[in-house]
Amino acid sequence: MARFDRYNQPLSTSSDSAAERYRTGVDLLLSLWPGTAEMLDDAIAADVDFALAYAARARFHAIRTEITQARDKITTAMEIVGRNGTERERSHVAVLSLAINGQSAKALDGALQHADQWPHDILILSLLLGAFGLFAFSGRSDHNQARVDLCERHARHFETDDWWFLTYRGWSHGENGNLRLGRSLTERALELRRHNANAAHAVTHVLYEVGAGDEAERVINGWLPEYDRSGVLHNHIAWHAALIALERGDTDCALAIYNQNVAPPIATGVPINVVSDTSSFLWRIQAYGHPVPEGLWDDAAKYASAYFKQAGFPFADFHMALLAAATRDTAALGQRVDALVHLIRVGKLPAGPVVPAICRAALAFADEDYALCTEILEPVAHEVVRIGGSGAQRDVVEETLLVSLMRSGQAAKARALLDERLRRRPSPRDSSWMGQVADA
Template identity: 35%
Template sequence: MTQTDRYDNALSTQSDDARQSYVAGVDGVLGATYGTVQAFERAVLVDPGFALGHVGLARAHMMSGDMAAARIALRQAETLRGGLSERELAHIDLFGLLLSGQASQCRAAVREHVLSYPRDAMVAQLCTNVFGLIGFSGHAGREAELLAFTNALLPHYGRDWWMMSMHALSLCETGQINAATELMDQALDLNPVNANGSHFKAHALYEAGQTQTGMSYLADWLVGYDARAVLHGHLSWHLALWALQTGDTERMWQIIDDAVAPGAAQGLPINVLTDTASILYRAELAGVDVPDERWRQISAYAGRFFSETGQSFADIHAALAHAMAGDADRLAHVIATAKGPVRDLVEPVARGWHAIAEQDWQRALNDLTPVMASHERLGGSRAQRDLLELAYLNILLKLGHTDEARRLVRSRRPVLTAQAPVAGLDQGI
């Protein structure tokens, strides 16, 4: 009997046990829950010849940051190409492109693949989410591009918790907050343990300015979420951010030390770096004293995991950490070697952080002004890029341009006007 996955795609295994473990692994990838590696390991233990089980294991290892193990799993899948369907062969090739760093080629291949296999969720997920291949493409208008991608796929999935949550995020990032929230709640009703759904609901609540509701919801949801899961640290960042906005700095530091900072968070290095550097600087902007040692710690972490440039979102946060820690050599390296499709923005942002650290506010303004019109190309969500919005507001305040700062926050990020977390900017603007 032909086995199929949860989306009715045929699988090259005769084992029902392997099939069940594979489906559990795929759901773990789609829902960002802990245990995906173990699920795929069970699948290939039961059926060592199950090629997609090995591909899934490779993907699970990528999501846990173990690239060496991912390469081993994908090489094993390569040895099993004989007799595979076109769809399954594409999995091996696509994840090979991803693992070898050929992001643009992989993105194009995913787009082509879903035209023939729109319900192939393991492939489609590579281009969903703000941290996917579209989100990190460096393209102008990538938020609209992401919305178009999920909008085209949505009719093929029906009432599927994963696709509904992905499309809800696309709606959220294009300003359609009410529609996003409604669809997100429907997705979470279908699968309450979907961490991506919970994450995206946190984004919708942030964009709606519902700070207390967001804190209460996320704190309750995190109780049942494994600290080893890929999104635990990042969801904790959201919680710490809300604690900062309410002025509860004691809770903010506790969350950072328990779940966000290096040595506490168990997520991917890019999340540990970006979340930690971001919350530290946003705390400083709000008038909180941030010990120098915290900046030195995250600067060292960035130097360890992101010693070379090329991932723009990581690069701008590494530059921030180095600038605030006073690590001139590492900062200079980011500026001098910036590469990738968004290097034209990474360089001025990095220079801007240097100027901010030296309190040269006019130079900081000159560096960051050209970036503000297109910083979505750097990647990340609107909530994450508020780091740049708030830094820019602070520069204007330091230069005495208070009225301009107020106009700017009202026009660019009105959600921040009720509780603008920058010292010196009046509340209720």
């Protein structure tokens, strides 16, 4: 008797228990809800020849930056699927293998081809989407639009109330500027499956983009207590709450949220989020003119020292540069910039020159050479999207440019940038800054 996944795609397993646990495990994985690992491990235990269960477990290991375990699991999946997998399953495992083994460009192409043939294979479709998906980290400047195009191309294959598709379709539209549609889709996704961290995160983002900080704070405060601290996005969603407090000028509240939820060693999230959240939050505190409490920069840098040692992951490179600049580790920052320049020279950094430029700008800002920071950032500001992540995460670069303009006496340029930002989204902080430069 055949077994099927949630979308009635056949599964090569002889065990009803394995199939049931796989279906549940994939839903937990795609909602980033605690219990994912245990459920997929149970699926493997129920059928040790179930290739897709190993592949899903490998994917979750990769999300957790457990690379050795991820590669071990995907290798096992490749061996098994070659013996008894369907064409879809062989393609599924092959695409995941490319992604897990660092062949992201090939994985992107493979995932697109796979999605065209099997659009309901959402574990593969999910690789392309989100702030940390293959499109976001492709180095392309149009990755926001590319995600929207992908979702719209496949929308006909999904039911109106498919919680997973609503989550990512809404996220994609919100990041691409269609905030009304993005909000309605992500809020509906969260209504349909409340235990869905990706939907809660997406709602928080779209509320940020419309300038609805109070609403975003209410969503976070009402939802986050239901999400165990071990959840992949727990610390990161708390980081959003800290940014909201910081934007309204409540630095004490922002620091309290940071210390209780985000800072190492409290943080239990994945390294890319911990490194980016800690560095960008502390950078904002400092850039906004507030003192960073003693020890916080050092704690963040100590945590980060175990990760992203090699240059070439632009989103991480920039945040590692913030840490190095703030802690005066100019040697490490210089080595990273040199390595990035070399990668550009040999054609191995798709995101291009914007990456070493924003790293150099971080050092200029930390040196209080605001004119130099402005000189570096202005020509590349429109290319920052290439480093990936979300708009809210990349916003720290534009804010660094803005503060540099204000501090280097370039009031007219600062006013123009603030006017553009305020047209995009209301912000009490930007409104306050506009008042300052208006008098300059």
